[in-house]
Amino acid sequence: MMLGALCAALACFAGLQAVFGGLRLGQPSASRVIRATTLSPVEWRLHQRRHEGWYQRWVRPFALLWGGRLRLRPARIDPHYLVQAGLEPDQIDGVEFRALRLMSGAAGGLLAAVLAITFSGAFMLVPLFAWAGYVTPARYLARRRRRRQDALQRELPQLISLLRAFTVAGMPLERTLHILSVNRQADTLLWGEIQRALGRYGLGLSIEQALEEVGVRTGVDDVAMFVGAVAQSKRIGGDLDGTLRDQELMVRLNQRNRSTAKAAAVGTKLLAVLGGIYLPEFVILIVVPLFWGIMQRAFG
Template sequence: MVDILIIAGIVAVGAALIIVAVRQMNQSQAISKRLDQYTDVSLSLEELELQQPFRERVLIPMFRALLNTLGRFGLKQNQERLRMNLQLAGNPGNISPTMFIGLRMTLAIALMILVMFLVIGRMPFMQALMGMLIAAAIGYILPGIWLDRKIKERKKNILKALPDALDLLCISVEAGLAFDLALQRVAQKWDNELSREFQRVLQDIRLGRTRREALRDLSARTGVDDVQTFVSAVIQADQLGVSMSKILRIQSDQLRVRRRQRAEEAAQKAPVKMLIPMVFLIFPALFVVILGPAVPRIMSALGAMGG
Protein backbone atom coordinates (compact mmCIF):
# COMPACT_ATOMS: atom_id res chain seq x y z
CA MET A 1 0.00 0.00 0.00
CA VAL A 2 2.85 2.36 0.86
CA ASP A 3 4.60 1.56 -2.42
CA ILE A 4 1.43 2.37 -4.36
CA LEU A 5 1.09 5.72 -2.58
CA ILE A 6 4.74 6.56 -3.26
CA ILE A 7 4.37 5.75 -6.96
CA ALA A 8 1.13 7.77 -7.16
CA GLY A 9 2.85 10.70 -5.47
CA ILE A 10 5.79 10.54 -7.89
CA VAL A 11 3.38 10.41 -10.86
CA ALA A 12 1.40 13.36 -9.52
CA VAL A 13 4.56 15.41 -8.92
CA GLY A 14 5.83 14.57 -12.41
CA ALA A 15 2.51 15.54 -14.02
CA ALA A 16 2.50 18.81 -12.07
CA LEU A 17 6.06 19.58 -13.22
CA ILE A 18 5.12 18.84 -16.85
CA ILE A 19 2.06 21.12 -16.63
CA VAL A 20 4.14 23.94 -15.12
CA ALA A 21 6.84 23.54 -17.78
CA VAL A 22 4.27 23.62 -20.63
CA ARG A 23 2.65 26.75 -19.19
CA GLN A 24 5.99 28.49 -18.90
CA MET A 25 6.83 27.58 -22.50
CA ASN A 26 3.51 28.94 -23.71
CA GLN A 27 4.03 32.15 -21.75
CA SER A 28 7.54 32.58 -23.15
CA GLN A 29 6.30 32.01 -26.68
CA ALA A 30 3.48 34.54 -26.19
CA ILE A 31 5.95 37.08 -24.81
CA SER A 32 8.35 36.52 -27.73
CA LYS A 33 5.51 36.96 -30.22
CA ARG A 34 4.49 40.23 -28.58
CA LEU A 35 8.08 41.45 -28.61
CA ASP A 36 8.41 40.53 -32.28
CA GLN A 37 5.49 42.81 -33.08
CA TYR A 38 7.29 45.84 -31.63
CA THR A 39 10.89 45.04 -32.55
CA ASP A 40 12.54 44.64 -35.93
CA VAL A 41 13.64 41.07 -36.49
CA SER A 42 16.60 40.90 -38.85
CA LEU A 43 16.05 38.05 -41.29
CA SER A 44 18.39 36.87 -43.99
CA LEU A 45 17.49 37.10 -47.66
CA GLU A 46 16.96 33.35 -47.80
CA GLU A 47 14.53 33.44 -44.86
CA LEU A 48 12.64 36.36 -46.39
CA GLU A 49 12.39 34.49 -49.70
CA LEU A 50 11.19 31.31 -47.99
CA GLN A 51 8.39 33.26 -46.32
CA GLN A 52 6.84 33.95 -49.72
CA PRO A 53 4.33 31.43 -51.11
CA PHE A 54 5.46 28.76 -53.55
CA ARG A 55 3.59 30.44 -56.40
CA GLU A 56 5.58 33.68 -56.07
CA ARG A 57 8.91 31.93 -55.43
CA VAL A 58 8.85 29.31 -58.17
CA LEU A 59 5.86 29.31 -60.52
CA ILE A 60 5.69 32.99 -61.45
CA PRO A 61 9.48 33.37 -62.09
CA MET A 62 9.45 30.20 -64.21
CA PHE A 63 6.48 31.46 -66.24
CA ARG A 64 8.09 34.88 -66.75
CA ALA A 65 11.35 33.25 -67.84
CA LEU A 66 9.42 31.09 -70.33
CA LEU A 67 7.68 34.16 -71.77
CA ASN A 68 10.97 36.02 -72.10
CA THR A 69 12.55 33.04 -73.87
CA LEU A 70 9.71 32.65 -76.35
CA GLY A 71 9.44 36.40 -76.83
CA ARG A 72 13.01 36.57 -78.14
CA PHE A 73 12.03 34.30 -81.02
CA GLY A 74 8.86 36.26 -81.87
CA LEU A 75 8.30 39.20 -84.16
CA LYS A 76 10.36 42.28 -83.26
CA GLN A 77 8.22 44.79 -85.10
CA ASN A 78 6.42 47.70 -83.40
CA GLN A 79 8.24 47.27 -80.08
CA GLU A 80 7.82 50.95 -79.23
CA ARG A 81 4.12 50.90 -80.04
CA LEU A 82 3.65 47.79 -77.90
CA ARG A 83 5.53 49.43 -75.04
CA MET A 84 3.26 52.46 -75.32
CA ASN A 85 0.13 50.28 -75.32
CA LEU A 86 1.33 48.43 -72.21
CA GLN A 87 1.96 51.78 -70.56
CA LEU A 88 -1.53 52.99 -71.47
CA ALA A 89 -2.94 49.78 -69.96
CA GLY A 90 -1.15 50.48 -66.68
CA ASN A 91 1.58 47.83 -67.14
CA PRO A 92 -0.60 44.90 -65.97
CA GLY A 93 1.56 42.33 -64.22
CA ASN A 94 4.72 44.34 -65.07
CA ILE A 95 4.77 42.71 -68.50
CA SER A 96 7.53 43.84 -70.85
CA PRO A 97 7.04 43.90 -74.63
CA THR A 98 9.19 40.76 -74.94
CA MET A 99 7.04 38.97 -72.37
CA PHE A 100 3.87 40.05 -74.16
CA ILE A 101 5.16 38.61 -77.43
CA GLY A 102 6.06 35.45 -75.54
CA LEU A 103 2.54 35.35 -74.10
CA ARG A 104 1.11 35.53 -77.61
CA MET A 105 3.34 32.71 -78.83
CA THR A 106 2.62 30.55 -75.75
CA LEU A 107 -1.13 30.89 -76.18
CA ALA A 108 -0.87 30.24 -79.94
CA ILE A 109 1.18 27.07 -79.41
CA ALA A 110 -1.09 25.85 -76.59
CA LEU A 111 -4.26 26.26 -78.66
CA MET A 112 -2.65 24.67 -81.69
CA ILE A 113 -1.59 21.61 -79.66
CA LEU A 114 -5.04 21.38 -78.08
CA VAL A 115 -6.77 21.42 -81.46
CA MET A 116 -4.24 18.93 -82.80
CA PHE A 117 -5.16 16.39 -80.10
CA LEU A 118 -8.86 16.99 -80.77
CA VAL A 119 -8.87 16.67 -84.57
CA ILE A 120 -5.99 14.33 -85.48
CA GLY A 121 -7.44 11.03 -86.66
CA ARG A 122 -10.98 12.39 -86.77
CA MET A 123 -10.69 14.77 -89.73
CA PRO A 124 -8.80 14.81 -93.02
CA PHE A 125 -5.22 16.08 -92.79
CA MET A 126 -5.82 19.37 -94.63
CA GLN A 127 -8.88 20.22 -92.54
CA ALA A 128 -6.99 19.36 -89.34
CA LEU A 129 -4.06 21.53 -90.45
CA MET A 130 -6.42 24.40 -91.24
CA GLY A 131 -8.05 24.09 -87.81
CA MET A 132 -4.64 24.10 -86.11
CA LEU A 133 -3.59 27.24 -88.00
CA ILE A 134 -6.85 29.00 -87.15
CA ALA A 135 -6.42 28.07 -83.46
CA ALA A 136 -2.84 29.41 -83.50
CA ALA A 137 -4.03 32.67 -85.09
CA ILE A 138 -6.77 33.04 -82.46
CA GLY A 139 -4.26 32.40 -79.69
CA TYR A 140 -1.95 35.05 -81.12
CA ILE A 141 -4.76 37.62 -81.43
CA LEU A 142 -6.43 37.12 -78.02
CA PRO A 143 -3.71 38.90 -75.93
CA GLY A 144 -4.02 41.94 -78.20
CA ILE A 145 -7.80 42.02 -77.66
CA TRP A 146 -7.24 41.71 -73.91
CA LEU A 147 -4.73 44.58 -73.99
CA ASP A 148 -7.13 46.83 -75.92
CA ARG A 149 -9.87 46.13 -73.37
CA LYS A 150 -7.49 46.97 -70.51
CA ILE A 151 -6.59 50.27 -72.19
CA LYS A 152 -10.24 51.23 -72.71
CA GLU A 153 -11.18 50.23 -69.17
CA ARG A 154 -8.32 52.20 -67.67
CA LYS A 155 -9.12 55.32 -69.71
CA LYS A 156 -12.75 55.04 -68.66
CA ASN A 157 -11.82 54.79 -64.98
CA ILE A 158 -9.47 57.79 -65.23
CA LEU A 159 -12.08 59.84 -67.07
CA LYS A 160 -14.67 58.96 -64.45
CA ALA A 161 -12.45 59.90 -61.49
CA LEU A 162 -10.97 63.09 -62.96
CA PRO A 163 -13.81 65.61 -62.22
CA ASP A 164 -14.04 64.67 -58.53
CA ALA A 165 -10.25 64.70 -58.22
CA LEU A 166 -10.06 68.18 -59.74
CA ASP A 167 -12.79 69.42 -57.38
CA LEU A 168 -10.80 68.25 -54.37
CA LEU A 169 -7.59 69.62 -55.87
CA CYS A 170 -9.21 73.00 -56.44
CA ILE A 171 -10.62 73.11 -52.90
CA SER A 172 -7.24 72.18 -51.42
CA VAL A 173 -5.41 74.87 -53.40
CA GLU A 174 -8.02 77.49 -52.50
CA ALA A 175 -7.63 76.50 -48.83
CA GLY A 176 -3.95 77.49 -48.97
CA LEU A 177 -2.09 74.29 -49.86
CA ALA A 178 0.63 74.26 -52.48
CA PHE A 179 -0.07 72.39 -55.70
CA ASP A 180 2.19 69.45 -54.81
CA LEU A 181 0.65 69.06 -51.35
CA ALA A 182 -2.84 69.30 -52.82
CA LEU A 183 -1.90 66.65 -55.37
CA GLN A 184 -0.61 64.45 -52.53
CA ARG A 185 -3.88 64.91 -50.66
CA VAL A 186 -5.85 63.83 -53.72
CA ALA A 187 -3.58 60.81 -54.18
CA GLN A 188 -4.14 59.76 -50.56
CA LYS A 189 -7.90 60.26 -50.75
CA TRP A 190 -8.69 57.50 -53.27
CA ASP A 191 -7.19 54.28 -54.53
CA ASN A 192 -7.83 54.18 -58.26
CA GLU A 193 -5.95 54.54 -61.52
CA LEU A 194 -5.85 58.35 -61.36
CA SER A 195 -4.66 58.49 -57.74
CA ARG A 196 -1.86 56.03 -58.52
CA GLU A 197 -0.81 58.20 -61.46
CA PHE A 198 -0.75 61.26 -59.17
CA GLN A 199 1.43 59.33 -56.73
CA ARG A 200 3.82 58.51 -59.55
CA VAL A 201 3.97 62.21 -60.49
CA LEU A 202 4.89 63.07 -56.90
CA GLN A 203 7.56 60.34 -56.87
CA ASP A 204 9.07 61.72 -60.08
CA ILE A 205 9.18 65.21 -58.56
CA ARG A 206 10.88 63.87 -55.41
CA LEU A 207 13.46 62.10 -57.57
CA GLY A 208 14.50 65.42 -59.11
CA ARG A 209 12.37 65.82 -62.20
CA THR A 210 10.64 69.11 -62.81
CA ARG A 211 6.91 69.44 -62.38
CA ARG A 212 6.50 70.12 -66.09
CA GLU A 213 8.25 66.90 -67.11
CA ALA A 214 6.36 64.82 -64.54
CA LEU A 215 3.01 66.20 -65.70
CA ARG A 216 3.85 65.61 -69.36
CA ASP A 217 4.72 62.02 -68.54
CA LEU A 218 1.36 61.77 -66.79
CA SER A 219 -0.37 62.92 -69.97
CA ALA A 220 1.57 60.39 -72.07
CA ARG A 221 0.88 57.50 -69.67
CA THR A 222 -2.88 58.05 -69.54
CA GLY A 223 -3.72 58.97 -73.12
CA VAL A 224 -6.92 60.75 -72.01
CA ASP A 225 -7.78 64.03 -73.73
CA ASP A 226 -9.15 65.65 -70.56
CA VAL A 227 -5.96 64.82 -68.68
CA GLN A 228 -3.91 66.36 -71.49
CA THR A 229 -6.02 69.53 -71.30
CA PHE A 230 -5.59 69.68 -67.52
CA VAL A 231 -1.82 69.18 -67.79
CA SER A 232 -1.48 71.88 -70.47
CA ALA A 233 -3.45 74.35 -68.35
CA VAL A 234 -1.36 73.67 -65.24
CA ILE A 235 1.92 73.99 -67.16
CA GLN A 236 0.80 77.30 -68.73
CA ALA A 237 -0.32 78.63 -65.36
CA ASP A 238 3.04 77.69 -63.87
CA GLN A 239 4.96 79.38 -66.69
CA LEU A 240 2.87 82.57 -66.83
CA GLY A 241 2.40 82.97 -63.08
CA VAL A 242 -1.40 82.76 -63.26
CA SER A 243 -3.31 81.89 -60.10
CA MET A 244 -3.44 78.12 -59.86
CA SER A 245 -6.78 78.12 -58.03
CA LYS A 246 -8.51 79.99 -60.89
CA ILE A 247 -7.10 77.60 -63.50
CA LEU A 248 -8.20 74.58 -61.47
CA ARG A 249 -11.66 76.07 -60.94
CA ILE A 250 -12.06 76.64 -64.69
CA GLN A 251 -10.86 73.11 -65.46
CA SER A 252 -13.20 71.65 -62.85
CA ASP A 253 -16.20 73.48 -64.28
CA GLN A 254 -15.34 72.43 -67.83
CA LEU A 255 -14.94 68.78 -66.85
CA ARG A 256 -18.25 68.84 -65.04
CA VAL A 257 -19.94 70.20 -68.17
CA ARG A 258 -18.24 67.54 -70.33
CA ARG A 259 -19.37 64.80 -67.95
CA ARG A 260 -22.95 66.02 -68.25
CA GLN A 261 -22.64 66.12 -72.05
CA ARG A 262 -21.26 62.57 -72.13
CA ALA A 263 -24.16 61.39 -69.98
CA GLU A 264 -26.67 63.05 -72.33
CA GLU A 265 -24.91 61.50 -75.34
CA ALA A 266 -25.09 58.04 -73.75
CA ALA A 267 -28.80 58.59 -73.03
CA GLN A 268 -29.38 59.50 -76.68
CA LYS A 269 -27.60 56.33 -77.84
CA ALA A 270 -29.63 54.06 -75.55
CA PRO A 271 -32.75 53.75 -77.79
CA VAL A 272 -30.61 52.83 -80.80
CA LYS A 273 -28.78 50.15 -78.80
CA MET A 274 -32.07 48.79 -77.47
CA LEU A 275 -33.47 48.43 -81.00
CA ILE A 276 -31.39 45.35 -81.89
CA PRO A 277 -32.45 43.16 -78.91
CA MET A 278 -36.03 44.32 -79.32
CA VAL A 279 -36.15 43.31 -83.00
CA PHE A 280 -34.35 39.98 -82.67
CA LEU A 281 -35.41 38.86 -79.18
CA ILE A 282 -38.53 40.62 -77.88
CA PHE A 283 -40.61 41.00 -81.05
CA PRO A 284 -40.33 37.30 -82.10
CA ALA A 285 -41.54 36.25 -78.65
CA LEU A 286 -44.47 38.66 -78.89
CA PHE A 287 -45.35 37.35 -82.34
CA VAL A 288 -45.32 33.78 -81.05
CA VAL A 289 -47.61 34.67 -78.14
CA ILE A 290 -49.99 36.75 -80.27
CA LEU A 291 -50.10 34.74 -83.49
CA GLY A 292 -49.42 31.30 -82.02
CA PRO A 293 -53.09 30.40 -81.26
CA ALA A 294 -54.18 31.47 -84.76
CA VAL A 295 -51.67 29.27 -86.62
CA PRO A 296 -53.63 25.96 -86.21
CA ARG A 297 -56.82 27.64 -87.45
CA ILE A 298 -55.01 29.09 -90.46
CA MET A 299 -53.50 25.68 -91.29
CA SER A 300 -56.86 23.94 -90.97
CA ALA A 301 -58.51 26.55 -93.19
CA LEU A 302 -55.83 26.19 -95.85
CA GLY A 303 -56.20 22.41 -95.67
CA ALA A 304 -59.94 22.66 -96.11
CA MET A 305 -59.53 24.98 -99.09
CA GLY A 306 -57.00 22.61 -100.66
CA GLY A 307 -59.33 19.63 -100.13
Protein backbone atom coordinates in the same frame (compact mmCIF):
# COMPACT_ATOMS: atom_id res chain seq x y z
CA MET B 1 -22.38 18.16 -82.66
CA MET B 2 -21.10 21.27 -84.36
CA LEU B 3 -23.44 23.40 -82.28
CA GLY B 4 -22.23 21.77 -79.06
CA ALA B 5 -18.59 22.31 -79.99
CA LEU B 6 -19.27 25.93 -80.88
CA CYS B 7 -21.04 26.51 -77.54
CA ALA B 8 -18.13 24.90 -75.70
CA ALA B 9 -15.70 27.16 -77.57
CA LEU B 10 -17.67 30.26 -76.66
CA ALA B 11 -17.82 29.14 -73.02
CA CYS B 12 -14.04 28.61 -72.92
CA PHE B 13 -13.43 32.01 -74.50
CA ALA B 14 -15.77 33.70 -72.01
CA GLY B 15 -14.01 31.93 -69.15
CA LEU B 16 -10.60 33.12 -70.33
CA GLN B 17 -11.91 36.66 -70.65
CA ALA B 18 -13.35 36.50 -67.13
CA VAL B 19 -10.08 35.20 -65.68
CA PHE B 20 -7.72 37.55 -67.49
CA GLY B 21 -10.07 40.53 -67.32
CA GLY B 22 -10.19 40.42 -63.53
CA LEU B 23 -6.42 40.74 -63.04
CA ARG B 24 -5.42 43.94 -61.32
CA LEU B 25 -2.10 45.26 -60.12
CA GLY B 26 -2.32 46.66 -56.60
CA GLN B 27 -0.32 49.68 -55.49
CA PRO B 28 2.26 49.02 -52.71
CA SER B 29 1.69 50.69 -49.38
CA ALA B 30 4.02 53.33 -47.96
CA SER B 31 5.41 51.01 -45.26
CA ARG B 32 6.29 48.37 -47.85
CA VAL B 33 8.02 50.94 -50.03
CA ILE B 34 10.07 52.23 -47.07
CA ARG B 35 11.01 48.68 -46.09
CA ALA B 36 12.02 47.85 -49.66
CA THR B 37 14.48 50.76 -49.71
CA THR B 38 16.46 49.17 -46.84
CA LEU B 39 16.99 45.81 -48.57
CA SER B 40 20.33 44.72 -49.98
CA PRO B 41 20.58 43.70 -53.67
CA VAL B 42 20.38 39.99 -52.78
CA GLU B 43 17.43 40.56 -50.44
CA TRP B 44 15.73 42.66 -53.11
CA ARG B 45 16.01 39.87 -55.69
CA LEU B 46 14.63 37.36 -53.18
CA HIS B 47 11.83 39.79 -52.35
CA GLN B 48 10.95 40.11 -56.04
CA ARG B 49 10.90 36.33 -56.51
CA ARG B 50 8.62 35.82 -53.52
CA HIS B 51 6.12 38.39 -54.82
CA GLU B 52 6.09 37.25 -58.45
CA GLY B 53 2.75 36.23 -59.88
CA TRP B 54 1.89 33.12 -61.83
CA TYR B 55 2.74 34.82 -65.11
CA GLN B 56 6.29 35.72 -64.03
CA ARG B 57 6.83 32.29 -62.48
CA TRP B 58 5.50 30.00 -65.19
CA VAL B 59 4.49 31.69 -68.45
CA ARG B 60 7.22 34.29 -68.93
CA PRO B 61 10.20 31.86 -68.73
CA PHE B 62 8.65 29.66 -71.44
CA ALA B 63 7.87 32.69 -73.60
CA LEU B 64 11.43 34.01 -73.33
CA LEU B 65 12.90 30.53 -73.93
CA TRP B 66 10.92 29.81 -77.09
CA GLY B 67 11.26 33.37 -78.29
CA GLY B 68 15.04 33.01 -78.16
CA ARG B 69 15.11 29.54 -79.70
CA LEU B 70 12.79 30.43 -82.57
CA ARG B 71 14.57 33.77 -83.10
CA LEU B 72 11.31 35.62 -83.34
CA ARG B 73 11.19 39.15 -84.57
CA PRO B 74 10.12 41.51 -81.77
CA ALA B 75 6.61 42.86 -82.03
CA ARG B 76 6.20 46.62 -82.18
CA ILE B 77 4.89 47.75 -78.81
CA ASP B 78 4.74 51.41 -77.89
CA PRO B 79 6.16 51.89 -74.35
CA HIS B 80 3.52 54.54 -73.69
CA TYR B 81 0.84 52.03 -74.68
CA LEU B 82 2.11 49.59 -72.06
CA VAL B 83 2.23 52.31 -69.41
CA GLN B 84 -1.32 53.35 -70.26
CA ALA B 85 -2.37 49.71 -69.80
CA GLY B 86 -0.87 49.66 -66.30
CA LEU B 87 2.38 47.86 -67.20
CA GLU B 88 5.94 49.09 -67.18
CA PRO B 89 8.03 48.73 -70.37
CA ASP B 90 10.54 46.46 -68.59
CA GLN B 91 7.82 43.94 -67.68
CA ILE B 92 7.29 42.73 -71.26
CA ASP B 93 9.25 43.20 -74.49
CA GLY B 94 8.48 42.65 -78.15
CA VAL B 95 9.93 39.13 -78.41
CA GLU B 96 8.10 37.99 -75.30
CA PHE B 97 4.82 39.43 -76.55
CA ARG B 98 5.12 37.72 -79.95
CA ALA B 99 6.05 34.41 -78.30
CA LEU B 100 3.09 34.82 -75.96
CA ARG B 101 0.74 35.29 -78.92
CA LEU B 102 2.11 32.18 -80.63
CA MET B 103 1.79 30.15 -77.43
CA SER B 104 -1.77 31.36 -76.96
CA GLY B 105 -2.61 30.45 -80.56
CA ALA B 106 -1.09 26.99 -80.12
CA ALA B 107 -3.07 26.49 -76.92
CA GLY B 108 -6.27 27.50 -78.72
CA GLY B 109 -5.55 25.06 -81.56
CA LEU B 110 -4.80 22.28 -79.08
CA LEU B 111 -8.06 22.95 -77.25
CA ALA B 112 -9.95 22.79 -80.55
CA ALA B 113 -8.21 19.51 -81.39
CA VAL B 114 -9.32 18.03 -78.06
CA LEU B 115 -12.88 19.17 -78.75
CA ALA B 116 -12.66 17.68 -82.24
CA ILE B 117 -11.67 14.32 -80.76
CA THR B 118 -14.55 14.52 -78.30
CA PHE B 119 -17.16 15.82 -80.74
CA SER B 120 -17.15 14.53 -84.29
CA GLY B 121 -17.08 17.16 -87.01
CA ALA B 122 -15.38 19.85 -84.91
CA PHE B 123 -12.11 19.96 -86.88
CA MET B 124 -13.37 23.08 -88.64
CA LEU B 125 -12.99 24.94 -85.34
CA VAL B 126 -9.22 24.40 -85.13
CA PRO B 127 -8.31 27.46 -87.27
CA LEU B 128 -10.93 29.54 -85.47
CA PHE B 129 -9.58 28.60 -82.03
CA ALA B 130 -5.98 29.17 -83.14
CA TRP B 131 -6.82 32.61 -84.48
CA ALA B 132 -8.79 33.50 -81.33
CA GLY B 133 -5.87 32.42 -79.15
CA TYR B 134 -3.41 34.42 -81.26
CA VAL B 135 -5.35 37.68 -80.95
CA THR B 136 -6.31 37.21 -77.28
CA PRO B 137 -3.14 38.80 -75.75
CA ALA B 138 -3.47 41.92 -77.90
CA ARG B 139 -7.19 42.16 -77.18
CA TYR B 140 -6.58 41.73 -73.46
CA LEU B 141 -3.94 44.47 -73.48
CA ALA B 142 -6.29 46.84 -75.32
CA ARG B 143 -9.15 46.01 -72.96
CA ARG B 144 -6.92 46.56 -69.94
CA ARG B 145 -5.88 49.97 -71.29
CA ARG B 146 -9.48 50.96 -72.03
CA ARG B 147 -10.70 49.94 -68.57
CA ARG B 148 -7.87 51.83 -66.90
CA GLN B 149 -8.58 54.97 -68.90
CA ASP B 150 -12.29 54.75 -68.05
CA ALA B 151 -11.40 54.52 -64.35
CA LEU B 152 -9.10 57.54 -64.66
CA GLN B 153 -11.85 59.57 -66.31
CA ARG B 154 -14.25 58.73 -63.49
CA GLU B 155 -11.74 59.78 -60.83
CA LEU B 156 -10.72 63.08 -62.44
CA PRO B 157 -13.70 65.29 -61.37
CA GLN B 158 -13.26 64.38 -57.71
CA LEU B 159 -9.54 65.13 -57.90
CA ILE B 160 -10.15 68.57 -59.35
CA SER B 161 -12.79 69.33 -56.71
CA LEU B 162 -10.39 68.43 -53.89
CA LEU B 163 -7.57 70.48 -55.39
CA ARG B 164 -9.85 73.45 -55.81
CA ALA B 165 -11.07 73.25 -52.20
CA PHE B 166 -7.52 73.30 -50.83
CA THR B 167 -6.45 76.02 -53.26
CA VAL B 168 -9.30 78.27 -52.15
CA ALA B 169 -8.08 77.79 -48.57
CA GLY B 170 -4.71 79.27 -49.60
CA MET B 171 -2.59 76.11 -49.62
CA PRO B 172 0.16 75.82 -52.30
CA LEU B 173 -0.26 73.28 -55.06
CA GLU B 174 2.73 71.15 -54.06
CA ARG B 175 1.59 70.91 -50.45
CA THR B 176 -1.97 70.12 -51.53
CA LEU B 177 -0.86 67.28 -53.79
CA HIS B 178 1.35 65.85 -51.06
CA ILE B 179 -1.36 65.92 -48.38
CA LEU B 180 -4.05 64.46 -50.62
CA SER B 181 -1.82 61.72 -52.01
CA VAL B 182 -0.64 60.64 -48.55
CA ASN B 183 -4.02 60.81 -46.81
CA ARG B 184 -6.16 59.37 -49.59
CA GLN B 185 -8.78 56.92 -48.41
CA ALA B 186 -9.05 54.70 -51.49
CA ASP B 187 -6.24 53.27 -53.57
CA THR B 188 -7.18 54.86 -56.90
CA LEU B 189 -5.27 54.89 -60.16
CA LEU B 190 -5.16 58.65 -60.60
CA TRP B 191 -3.77 59.27 -57.13
CA GLY B 192 -1.14 56.63 -57.85
CA GLU B 193 -0.04 58.64 -60.89
CA ILE B 194 0.01 61.79 -58.74
CA GLN B 195 2.27 60.01 -56.25
CA ARG B 196 4.64 59.03 -59.05
CA ALA B 197 4.64 62.64 -60.26
CA LEU B 198 5.55 63.82 -56.76
CA GLY B 199 8.33 61.24 -56.71
CA ARG B 200 9.74 62.64 -59.96
CA TYR B 201 9.36 66.12 -58.49
CA GLY B 202 11.39 65.02 -55.48
CA LEU B 203 14.12 63.66 -57.76
CA GLY B 204 14.73 67.05 -59.36
CA LEU B 205 12.06 67.68 -61.98
CA SER B 206 9.95 70.79 -61.78
CA ILE B 207 6.35 70.37 -60.68
CA GLU B 208 5.21 71.46 -64.15
CA GLN B 209 7.24 68.75 -65.91
CA ALA B 210 6.19 66.11 -63.39
CA LEU B 211 2.50 66.93 -63.88
CA GLU B 212 2.76 66.98 -67.68
CA GLU B 213 4.16 63.44 -67.63
CA VAL B 214 0.95 62.31 -65.94
CA GLY B 215 -0.97 63.11 -69.12
CA VAL B 216 1.46 61.06 -71.22
CA ARG B 217 1.32 58.10 -68.84
CA THR B 218 -2.47 57.99 -68.73
CA GLY B 219 -3.28 58.67 -72.39
CA VAL B 220 -6.57 60.36 -71.40
CA ASP B 221 -7.31 63.64 -73.15
CA ASP B 222 -9.12 65.15 -70.17
CA VAL B 223 -6.25 64.32 -67.81
CA ALA B 224 -3.65 65.65 -70.25
CA MET B 225 -5.63 68.87 -70.73
CA PHE B 226 -6.07 69.29 -66.96
CA VAL B 227 -2.41 68.79 -66.02
CA GLY B 228 -1.33 70.94 -68.97
CA ALA B 229 -3.59 73.79 -67.85
CA VAL B 230 -2.40 73.52 -64.23
CA ALA B 231 1.25 73.42 -65.30
CA GLN B 232 0.77 76.43 -67.58
CA SER B 233 -0.99 78.39 -64.83
CA LYS B 234 1.77 77.47 -62.39
CA ARG B 235 4.48 78.41 -64.88
CA ILE B 236 3.12 81.88 -65.72
CA GLY B 237 1.78 82.58 -62.22
CA GLY B 238 -1.87 82.77 -63.28
CA ASP B 239 -5.05 82.33 -61.31
CA LEU B 240 -4.94 78.68 -60.26
CA ASP B 241 -8.42 78.78 -58.72
CA GLY B 242 -9.97 80.03 -61.96
CA THR B 243 -8.08 77.41 -63.94
CA LEU B 244 -9.32 74.63 -61.68
CA ARG B 245 -12.88 75.95 -61.87
CA ASP B 246 -12.84 76.00 -65.66
CA GLN B 247 -11.28 72.55 -65.83
CA GLU B 248 -13.86 71.12 -63.46
CA LEU B 249 -16.74 72.49 -65.53
CA MET B 250 -15.22 71.20 -68.76
CA VAL B 251 -14.46 67.74 -67.32
CA ARG B 252 -17.97 67.33 -65.95
CA LEU B 253 -19.44 68.50 -69.27
CA ASN B 254 -17.34 65.94 -71.14
CA GLN B 255 -18.43 63.27 -68.69
CA ARG B 256 -22.07 64.15 -69.31
CA ASN B 257 -21.54 64.03 -73.07
CA ARG B 258 -19.94 60.58 -72.80
CA SER B 259 -22.89 59.34 -70.76
CA THR B 260 -25.28 60.67 -73.41
CA ALA B 261 -23.28 58.97 -76.16
CA LYS B 262 -23.35 55.65 -74.30
CA ALA B 263 -27.10 55.95 -73.83
CA ALA B 264 -27.50 56.57 -77.57
CA ALA B 265 -25.30 53.57 -78.35
CA VAL B 266 -27.73 51.32 -76.47
CA GLY B 267 -30.44 52.12 -79.04
CA THR B 268 -28.08 51.19 -81.86
CA LYS B 269 -27.35 47.86 -80.20
CA LEU B 270 -31.06 47.19 -79.88
CA LEU B 271 -31.44 47.83 -83.60
CA ALA B 272 -28.66 45.32 -84.24
CA VAL B 273 -30.49 42.76 -82.10
CA LEU B 274 -33.74 43.40 -83.97
CA GLY B 275 -32.03 43.12 -87.33
CA GLY B 276 -29.96 40.07 -86.44
CA ILE B 277 -32.56 37.98 -84.61
CA TYR B 278 -36.12 39.06 -85.30
CA LEU B 279 -35.71 39.94 -88.97
CA PRO B 280 -34.42 36.47 -89.99
CA GLU B 281 -37.23 34.86 -87.97
CA PHE B 282 -39.78 37.07 -89.74
CA VAL B 283 -38.34 36.14 -93.13
CA ILE B 284 -38.21 32.40 -92.38
CA LEU B 285 -41.58 32.07 -90.66
CA ILE B 286 -43.72 34.53 -92.65
CA VAL B 287 -42.13 35.76 -95.87
CA VAL B 288 -40.80 32.43 -97.15
CA PRO B 289 -44.07 30.46 -96.60
CA LEU B 290 -46.09 33.30 -98.12
CA PHE B 291 -43.84 33.46 -101.18
CA TRP B 292 -43.92 29.67 -101.53
CA GLY B 293 -47.73 29.66 -101.40
CA ILE B 294 -47.95 32.37 -104.06
CA MET B 295 -45.58 30.47 -106.35
CA GLN B 296 -47.57 27.25 -105.95
CA ARG B 297 -50.85 29.00 -106.79
CA ALA B 298 -49.34 30.76 -109.79
CA PHE B 299 -47.47 27.84 -111.34
CA GLY B 300 -49.03 24.84 -109.61
